[in-house]
Amino acid sequence: MFIPSAYAQTAGGAAGASGIASFLSLAPLFLVFIIFYFLMIRPQQRRVKQLQMAIQAVKKGDQIVTAGGIVGRVTKVEDAYVEAEIAANTRVRVVKATIAEVVNPLAKPAND
Structure with missing residues (x-):
């Protein structure tokens, strides 16, 4: 008798929190992408731009x-x-x- 009512309460409570839980599960991926952008992608783009400028000025x-x-x-x-x-x-x-x-x-x- 207690189990069905507890299950019903958990299912109702989880439906509202599923949006927040899915965002929190994706947050580390966004954080890793931001770190990769500033540590790897942006400096590489700067080096490529400097090389292109040097080639044009040869x-x-x-x-x-x-x-x-x-x-x-x-x-x-x-x-x-x-x-x-x-x-x-x-x-x-x-x-x-x-x-x-x-x-x-x-x-x-x-x-x-």
Whole structure:
């Protein structure tokens, strides 16, 4: 006799609290997404934007590194291509989108 009435009270009380319980169960997922955004996604977007700006500002004499690992000095800049000298009298045309890094010639090496 006591069990059916207790079951009825629990079912009625749970119906009102189910919205809050579902929100509280999803809250940690939202919190993790916010943390990932500020610690991983946002800094990566900033690095990509800086790289794109450096690629657009590349000029003759800059040292570049391609995505394939080829290091060269820029000898000619076009709209979509860059001509880079990778050895004495050896020049290659490189697509600007494949430039992975524009090396700052004024930077000192870490071991000097």
